Amino acid sequence: MNDQFTPPPTPGCRNAPILKQRGQREVFCGLTGIIWLHRKIQDAFFLVVGSRTCAHLLQSAAGVMIFAEPRFGTAILEESDLAGLNDAHAELDKTVEQLLARRPDIRQLFLVGSCPSEVIKLDLSRAAERLTQQFAPAVRVLEYSGSGIETTFTQGEDACLAAMVPVLPASDARELLVVGALPDVVEDQMLALLDGLGVGPVRVLPARSIDAEVGIGPNTVYALTQPFLTETHAALERRGAQHLAAPFPFGDEGTTAWLQTIADAFGVSAETFAEVTDAPRRRARAAIAQASAPLNDKSVFFFPDSQLEVPLARFLTRECGMSAVEVGMPYIHDAIHGPDLDLLPEGPQISEGQDVDLQLDRCRDARPDLTVCGLGLANPLEAEGLSTKWAIELVFTPVHFYEQAGDLASLFARPLRRKAILKHEGVAAE
Amino acid sequence: MKLTVWTYEGPPHVGAMRVATGMKGLHYVLHAPQGDTYADLLFTMIERRDHRPPVTYTTFQARDLGSDTAGLFKKACQDAYDRFQPEAIIVGASCTAELIQDDPGGLAETMGLPVPVIPLELPSYQRKENFGADETFLQIVRHLAKPMPKTERVSCNIIGPTALGFRHRDDVQEITNLLYELGIEVNVTAPMGATPTGIARMGQAHFNVLLYPETGEQAARYCEKTFDQPYTKVIPIGAGATHDFIAEIRALSGSKAEIDTDRLRQSWWSRSVDSTYLTGKRVFIFGDGTHVQTAARIARDEMGFEVAGIGCYNREFARPVRALAKEYGLEALITDDYLEVERAIEELQPEMILGTQMERHIGKRLGIPCAVISAPVHVQDFPARYSPQMGFEGANVIFDTWIHPLVMGLEEHLLHMFREDFEFNDAAGPSHHGGHAPKPAEAHSNEAPAPQTQTAQSGEVIWLDQAERELKKIPFFVRGKARRNTESFAAEKGLHEISIDTLYEAKAHFAR
Numbered sequence: 001m002n003d004q005f006t007p008p009p010t011p012g013c014r015n016a017p018i019l020k021q022r023g024q025r026e027v028f029c030g031l032t033g034i035i036w037l038h039r040k041i042q043d044a045f046f047l048v049v050g051s052r053t054c055a056h057l058l059q060s061a062a063g064v065m066i067f068a069e070p071r072f073g074t075a076i077l078e079e080s081d082l083a084g085l086n087d088a089h090a091e092l093d094k095t096v097e098q099l100l101a102r103r104p105d106i107r108q109l110f111l112v113g114s115c116p117s118e119v120i121k122l123d124l125s126r127a128a129e130r131l132t133q134q135f136a137p138a139v140r141v142l143e144y145s146g147s148g149i150e151t152t153f154t155q156g157e158d159a160c161l162a163a164m165v166p167v168l169p170a171s172d173a174r175e176l177l178v179v180g181a182l183p184d185v186v187e188d189q190m191l192a193l194l195d196g197l198g199v200g201p202v203r204v205l206p207a208r209s210i211d212a213e214v215g216i217g218p219n220t221v222y223a224l225t226q227p228f229l230t231e232t233h234a235a236l237e238r239r240g241a242q243h244l245a246a247p248f249p250f251g252d253e254g255t256t257a258w259l260q261t262i263a264d265a266f267g268v269s270a271e272t273f274a275e276v277t278d279a280p281r282r283r284a285r286a287a288i289a290q291a292s293a294p295l296n297d298k299s300v301f302f303f304p305d306s307q308l309e310v311p312l313a314r315f316l317t318r319e320c321g322m323s324a325v326e327v328g329m330p331y332i333h334d335a336i337h338g339p340d341l342d343l344l345p346e347g348p349q350i351s352e353g354q355d356v357d358l359q360l361d362r363c364r365d366a367r368p369d370l371t372v373c374g375l376g377l378a379n380p381l382e383a384e385g386l387s388t389k390w391a392i393e394l395v396f397t398p399v400h401f402y403e404q405a406g407d408l409a410s411l412f413a414r415p416l417r418r419k420a421i422l423k424h425e426g427v428a429a430e
Numbered sequence: 431m432k433l434t435v436w437t438y439e440g441p442p443h444v445g446a447m448r449v450a451t452g453m454k455g456l457h458y459v460l461h462a463p464q465g466d467t468y469a470d471l472l473f474t475m476i477e478r479r480d481h482r483p484p485v486t487y488t489t490f491q492a493r494d495l496g497s498d499t500a501g502l503f504k505k506a507c508q509d510a511y512d513r514f515q516p517e518a519i520i521v522g523a524s525c526t527a528e529l530i531q532d533d534p535g536g537l538a539e540t541m542g543l544p545v546p547v548i549p550l551e552l553p554s555y556q557r558k559e560n561f562g563a564d565e566t567f568l569q570i571v572r573h574l575a576k577p578m579p580k581t582e583r584v585s586c587n588i589i590g591p592t593a594l595g596f597r598h599r600d601d602v603q604e605i606t607n608l609l610y611e612l613g614i615e616v617n618v619t620a621p622m623g624a625t626p627t628g629i630a631r632m633g634q635a636h637f638n639v640l641l642y643p644e645t646g647e648q649a650a651r652y653c654e655k656t657f658d659q660p661y662t663k664v665i666p667i668g669a670g671a672t673h674d675f676i677a678e679i680r681a682l683s684g685s686k687a688e689i690d691t692d693r694l695r696q697s698w699w700s701r702s703v704d705s706t707y708l709t710g711k712r713v714f715i716f717g718d719g720t721h722v723q724t725a726a727r728i729a730r731d732e733m734g735f736e737v738a739g740i741g742c743y744n745r746e747f748a749r750p751v752r753a754l755a756k757e758y759g760l761e762a763l764i765t766d767d768y769l770e771v772e773r774a775i776e777e778l779q780p781e782m783i784l785g786t787q788m789e790r791h792i793g794k795r796l797g798i799p800c801a802v803i804s805a806p807v808h809v810q811d812f813p814a815r816y817s818p819q820m821g822f823e824g825a826n827v828i829f830d831t832w833i834h835p836l837v838m839g840l841e842e843h844l845l846h847m848f849r850e851d852f853e854f855n856d857a858a859g860p861s862h863h864g865g866h867a868p869k870p871a872e873a874h875s876n877e878a879p880a881p882q883t884q885t886a887q888s889g890e891v892i893w894l895d896q897a898e899r900e901l902k903k904i905p906f907f908v909r910g911k912a913r914r915n916t917e918s919f920a921a922e923k924g925l926h927e928i929s930i931d932t933l934y935e936a937k938a939h940f941a942r
Binding site (some may be wrong): 025031047051055061152224375 | 432433434435443466467468470471475478490505513524529553
């Protein structure tokens with residue numbers, strides 16, 4: 001069925017000039033990833049070592065007050081912790097002891113570095129080593145940085161997964177490892193597709209619990225499901241595993257290309273591939289066609305946020321009939337984003353990093369039909385008459401693979417449909 | 431180090447943002463890393479503001495730390511001035527920038543900007559959001575307000591309202607109208623709605639009306655000392671407090687104007703017979719110090735509730751809240767750890783909670799109705815309709831808000847009479863709540879009691895089967911109280927088992 005795709009554009013955006021600006025950014029820091037990671041990894045606790053700001057960010061960004069018993073918390077640094085680092089380590093040990101005593105079900109503890117802990121050079125790797133020794137084998141303690149001086153938004157998940165790679169046991173089995181936290185329902189769909197292709201056993205990172213973790217080694221082949229996993233990618237390469245570079249599994253085209261890359265690596269026949277993918281592809285295309293009607297011939301402008309921007313721009317331009325004005329990414333990594341950039345038709349300004357005021361100027365000049373941006377910008381832009389889609393929803397909603405392709409298109413279509421439905425206030429309906 | 435899962439207050443620079451965002455013509459240059467921009471969404475999403483907060487974040491990264499974060503700050507400051515042309519600038523550091531000690535105040539001073547630059551010192555590792563707002567507003571007033579001759583007619587300033595405040599928008603309107611009725615002009619309302627130019631004129635007023643001590647008390651004190659402006663001490667939340675407030679204003683201003691109290695429906699609503707069922711309901715009150723103190727008075731004196739527990743999360747108000755608790759024969763709970771609050775509520779088993787959004791969640795978990803009386807705010811605390819807490823209309827709004835979560839008058843009786851009706855039973859919740867009625871948390875009452883009664887109670891009190899079944903026939907909103915009373919009755923009598931008889935003896939014992 002490949003013949004039904006629009007042929008790849010020539011040229012795509014892989015070699016397009018990139019606008020790099022430096023100024024105020026309007027993005028979350030990597031701590032935000034904890035909000036979905038702590039639900040995904042069910043025996044893990046995420047302990048941020050940081051300030052009241054970190055705690056406030058976590059509760060505000062989630063837009064929720066509190067989960068029943070959240071598996072994350074913040075060890076808030078106080079004046080006395082800043083005075084002496086040894087005392088800070090002792091304090092941290094005490095806090096962890098308290099925590100683990102209260103939550104005996106916790107098997108993995110992540111110490112998460114923050115801006116303040118990094119500026120005072122509180123060595124969390126030392127702490128993690130010490131605490132692992134103390135609590136092994138009941139609890140494994142790892143550390144990573146979610147700080148805003150090192151990471152943006154989704155890079156937190158990357159740092160977390162990258163921290164897990166070195167401690168996975170070695171294995172010589174030729175196995176597929178799929179990397180990236182997906183909603184459980186989506187992960188199950190993906191596993192069913194791969195199972196249908198006869199690729200198995202398939203391993204996933206992060207596993208839902210520490211017992212489900214598997215070994216890796218030079219025979220491990222891995223595919224990424226999220227475009228923000230650059231450090232994890234590097235860590236896996238260091239363990240000798242082989243990367244299957246592919247467009248990301250958004251929409252019919254992305255999902256098919258992603259699966260095809262895996263099928264090729266595992267010698268799956270064209271017949272089997274068609275057998276497994278034909279029906280879901282047909283469903284996906286029908287759903288996209290229906291959901292994307294309001295998007296046809298409309299323009300879209302991406303502020304850098306979730307790092308999903310390039311693959312999503314590819315989906316919107318090639319499968320939903322939109323044109324991209326600007327595609328901003330927090331950072332661009334050729335080995336990971338290249339395949340999607342190849343498919344993205346020439347035209348949009350590709351930008352990396354951000355000076356939010358200058359980018360807002362460009363956005364206002366372009367007056368796109370749809371602007372994808374963070375929560376801090378959405379209402380102000382709506383008030384200026386620009387329709388917006390909150391980027392954070394793209395990370396919190398199941399959007400990968402065939403069965404979600406229609407949902408993904410409707411996420412973008414909904415603001416436009418809503419604008420069309422609402423009658424302007426004070427204006428009589430005509 | 432303090433393990434925190436959730437926090438009632440943000441860091442102090444968020445308090446400064448509430449001041450800056452409430453004002454016009456002021457810009458805040460905040461030395462901070464990129465993640466700190468999350469705070470923008472508090473204003474654009476929770477409060478649905480249609481403008482970005484007037485804040486420029488310097489956005490330094492790890493690689494800048496060894497080089498020139500100070501240069502970065504100066505550039506951001508200059509760019510912000512050039513782009514936004516504010517009348518004044520406040521500069522400060524978030525928690526991370528405080529550690530790198532660039533001294534934003536000193537740096538900005540050397541830049542020779544043609545507008546006042548006000549440095550803020552907000553210790554992130556000691557203080558919190560309310561202090562940040564209070565201190566920021568004080569510094570703005572200190573730097574901008576000048577001594578001036580008083581206005582000819584009696585006038586006052588309204589002090590304390592900020593962006594992201596609990597009902598500040600409508601409170602200000604209500605109190606402005608009330609002052610107008612009293613023949614008093616409002617000179618400046620600040621920080622919310624004020625410009626730096628307006629702040630400069632604050633000295634013209636004859637006195638100040640302090641609506642929110644949490645965010646305005648330091649400035650009110652400063653004005654008292656510097657401009658000879660006394661300030662009001664009564665917070666006009668509740669009917670009684672509003673009357674006291676009017677008396678206080680009359681004393682300060684000499685106003686003799688008549689006030690039309692017809693719109694105060696609350697007092698008749700509370701006396702009308704349907705409200706009889708409110709009598710003696712045990713309420714637990716928790717929130718910021720000011721709202722808690724006013725709520726306690728309303729609860730006892732205007733609703734006829736029994737205040738069963740009281741506390742606040744802002745330590746700055748521990749003293750007055752403790753004193754008030756004593757007056758009510760209680761010990762105040764002063765904590766910013768919501769788990770402690772939850773434990774207190776679980777133990778007290780009140781029939782209603784007056785709290786913050788967090789207590790609303792706690793109530794949901796425990797099956798106890800809750801009305802929200804205080805920040806921290808949530809998108810629901812910014813209703814589209816006019817909905818003040820202060821003044822006469824505020825008293826009306828509070829009456830409605832507080833009784834809404836409860837099962838009403840006759841409905842309560844019907845539930846008592848026909849406990850096992852398959853449709854109309856207590857598990858269905860109050861009939862005016864539709865599908866989202868608070869579940870009575872059967873999980874709690876089914877599973878929790880057995881171990882609780884056997885272990886938690888001193889003297890090993892055990893509920894006999896029949897008594898346990900009888901207890902379940904009691905509607906959920908009084909079941910907690912009945913269980914507690916019976917257990918304490920049994921303990922008092924030295925009983926080890928609770929039978930149906932014990933249950934009813936206890937009922938008779940505690941009858942009012």
